[in-house]
Amino acid sequence: VVSxxxxxxxxxxxxxxxxxxTITPGEETAYKPPRSL
Structure with a gap:
């Protein structure tokens, strides 16, 4: 639950x-969301 x-x-x-x-701008490429759920 996020309140x-x-x-x-x-x-x-x-x-x-x-x-x-927290993801820094240099780490963004390692945390791409999946193409579909």
């Missing part, structure tokens, strides 16, 4: 949701 806004380029997880890490 507040999540900043852009941020990875969250857990219950309750917590920030795991």
């Amino acid at each position: 507040s806004n999540v900043p852009p380029m941020t990875v969250v997880g857990g219950l309750p949701a917590r920030v795991i890490r």
Whole structure:
């Protein structure tokens, strides 16, 4: 459950949701979303 806004380029997880890490501009290519779900 995410009970507040999540900043852009941020990875969250857990219950309750917590920030795991923030993706820097240089790391964007490693975190591309999948083509389909």
